[in-house]
Amino acid sequence: MEQITVKLPHKEYNIYIKKGLLNILPETIKENFNFSKLVIITDDNVKSLYGDKLVKSFVDIGINTFCISVLPGEVSKSISVAEKIYKDLLKYKINKGDLVIALGGGVVGDLTGFVCATFLRGIPFIQIPTTILSQVDSSVGGKTAVNLEEGKNLVGAFYHPEAVFIDPDVLETLEEKYISDGMAEVIKYGCISDNKLFEILYEAGDYNNLRNRINEIIYRCIDIKREIVEQDEKESGIRMLLNFGHTIGHAIEKYYNYNKYTHGQAVAIGMYYITESSERLGKTKKNTSQKVKEVIQMYKLPCKIEKINKDKIIDTIKLDKKTRGNKINIILIKEIGESLIETIDMLDLKKYI
Ligand SMILES: NC(=O)c1ccc[n+]([C@@H]2O[C@H](COP(=O)([O-])OP(=O)(O)OC[C@H]3O[C@@H](n4cnc5c(N)ncnc54)[C@H](O)[C@@H]3O)[C@@H](O)[C@H]2O)c1
Known part of the structure; x- marks a missing residue:
């Protein structure tokens, strides 16, 4: 055990x-x-x-x-x-x-x-x-x-x-849609802090192949969460890293009234959008977003919304309970397994979506 x-x-x-x-x-x-x-x-x-x-x-x-x-x-x-x-x-x-x-x-x-x-x-x-x-x-x-x-x-x-x-x-x-939903969080843990976990997900290629390693997957995710929570229980700093993909994800869920995208799907889209943007802005190692996209798709999650209305999504983000005045903390990955918190002006948010 x-x-x-x-x-x-x-x-x-x-x-x-x-x-x-x-x-x-x-x-x-x-x-x-x-x-x-x-x-x-x-x-x-x-x-x-x-x-x-x-x-x-x-x-x-x-x-x-x-x-x-x-x-x-x-x-x-x-x-x-x-x-x-x-x-x-x-x-x-x-x-x-x-x-x-x-x-x-x-x-x-x-x-x-x-x-x-x-x-x-x-x-x-x-x-x-x-x-x-x-x-x-x-x-x-x-x-x-x-x-x-x-x-x-x-x-x-x-x-x-x-x-x-x-x-x-x-x-x-568990129904397949809830498997995929949960896998979005697993992918998140790989992205923010565990390159090896990400590689395991990548090599497995789908959930069926991951089944015999599920204990290890759960262990790795929880151990990352433990380490973060021990340092910052109330989310005033490093715990925010767990929100990778979530700021855009929550806004997508809310904008579509929680009936078009599940939480995991919205987070997957959020992880891909933010990584594609940060890569374009030179803050993320090249080809990272491509790898994130591939893993997201392997676990039957979407990575894009057709005809996204960026302004509406930004308006929704402004109402997020994590927003502070005109500033917002966004979570980026420098490369797979390494993440950072960046505080940006709301006006700059459009660059990241
Ligand atoms: N507290 C936190 O840190 C935290 C973090 C992330 C998400 N959440 C919350 O978690 C909630 C979503 O949780 P969820 O995705 O587990 O959804 P859920 O609890 O609604 O479960 C999904 C569905 O699966 C069914 N189910 C549960 N276990 C099953 C099993 N073993 N076999 C068959 N069916 C089973 C449930 O009856 C339900 O229909 C959201 O409310 C979200 O806000 C909390």
């Missing part, structure tokens, strides 16, 4: 990666954590695939276990769903001596993290991520949030889990 420890000034927690981990989890959690009751928060898809069995396994070893299931998808990352969960937790008389598990993708992880950060001003929780995106990225680093009608992740908190348990076997049931 692979293990990574995240060490923050105020908290330390372990991330475990192992194929088949889900099967031995109830005993492991019972032995290693001190708690009375257990609540598993999941979504309806994951519940029927893994949740029901997991609940039964906990009950079988004598743990008083409750299950709360929400509708799959972004629609559940809302204040109203969070409120409903608070009420269920009260009904089950959950307190700080109990334990919550987030079993699902990034939606369940963000929602559960937010609920646990705020319920009784903080109750302990564990992440069991079940999508690529959540296994390589969102379950680590402590960002939790829900959406408002006006935008995504507008209400949230930094709140870390007690542990993260990753079983790559569950990815076998």
